[in-house]
Amino acid sequence: MTIDRPTRKWRAARRLVTQRRRELDSVLDGAGDSRRKQGLVIVLTVVAVALAGVAVWQYTVAPRRYSDAEYVAAATDRVALLLEADSDDPGRAGRILSGSTGEFHDAFAQSADAYTQFVTSAKTRGDGSIDGVGLARRDNDSALMLVAASVRVATSTGQDAAAGDFRMRVLMTPEDDELKIAAVEVLQ
Numbered sequence: 001m002t003i004d005r006p007t008r009k010w011r012a013a014r015r016l017v018t019q020r021r022r023e024l025d026s027v028l029d030g031a032g033d034s035r036r037k038q039g040l041v042i043v044l045t046v047v048a049v050a051l052a053g054v055a056v057w058q059y060t061v062a063p064r065r066y067s068d069a070e071y072v073a074a075a076t077d078r079v080a081l082l083l084e085a086d087s088d089d090p091g092r093a094g095r096i097l098s099g100s101t102g103e104f105h106d107a108f109a110q111s112a113d114a115y116t117q118f119v120t121s122a123k124t125r126g127d128g129s130i131d132g133v134g135l136a137r138r139d140n141d142s143a144l145m146l147v148a149a150s151v152r153v154a155t156s157t158g159q160d161a162a163a164g165d166f167r168m169r170v171l172m173t174p175e176d177d178e179l180k181i182a183a184v185e186v187l188q
Contacts, residue, residue, distance in 0.1 A: 066141070066179060072133050074179035075145040075170050082184070083128025083151050085119045092116070101175045102182035126153045131165075142173040142182065 066074075078099045086092060093112040100108060108115075118124070131148040138144075150165045171183040 064174065064177060066143075066174065068135050068138075068143075071135055071138075071143040071145060071172050071179060075133050075143075075147060075172050075181075076130050078172075078179075078181045079133075079147050079149060079168070079170060080128060080130055082181075083126060083130075083149055085124050085126035085153070090116055090120060092119075099178075099180050100182070101173055101180040102171075104171075104181050104183050124153060126151055128152075136169070142171060145170045145172055 081092070081096055081099060084092075093108075093116045097105060097109055097112060128149055128151040131150060133148075134146045136144045136146050147168050147170055148165075149168070152164075167187040169183075169185045169187060170181055172179050173182040174180070
């Protein structure tokens with residue numbers, strides 16, 4: 001049995017078509033893999049950018065966390081301002097008020113004018129020194145500080161009072177990105 005020429009040509013053509021179809025399928029499968037890889041890269045990039053955006057957003061809206069050293073430094077500065085009275089510095093009460101908040105601010109605001117008038121009229125000069133400041137407790141963003149200090153007061157008559165040593169508890173709380181005195185309790 002012999003196969004005639006047209007049938008052989010037809011079978012050869014069919015084999016060629018099948019071979020080319022397989023080649024085309026393999027090329028398309030390879031292109032599909034690269035498309036999948038490109039799609040995966042795009043999806044991962046979008047997810048990474050979204051996560052970075054969320055992290056930046058949370059960082060910007062999160063409250064600032066102060067270190068223990070920052071609480072100690074702020075308490076030292078604020079209490080030193082309270083301890084030193086100077087009749088030649090009428091703006092001291094305003095600086096004390098700007099460094100305070102809450103209960104202490106409200107109480108001092110009621111007597112700030114009387115404080116300034118008394119210090120000015122008595123020609124008082126108070127030299128205070130901070131002997132030590134320690135962090136007693138932190139709650140959320142506030143800190144309770146223990147302060148040991150001494151003050152020597154001189155009046156216009158030239159009389160020096162003996163140095164007074166005392167301790168106090170000072171509550172420091174952040175307000176307007178600044179640590180401020182919220183409460184003061186003299187212990188001794």
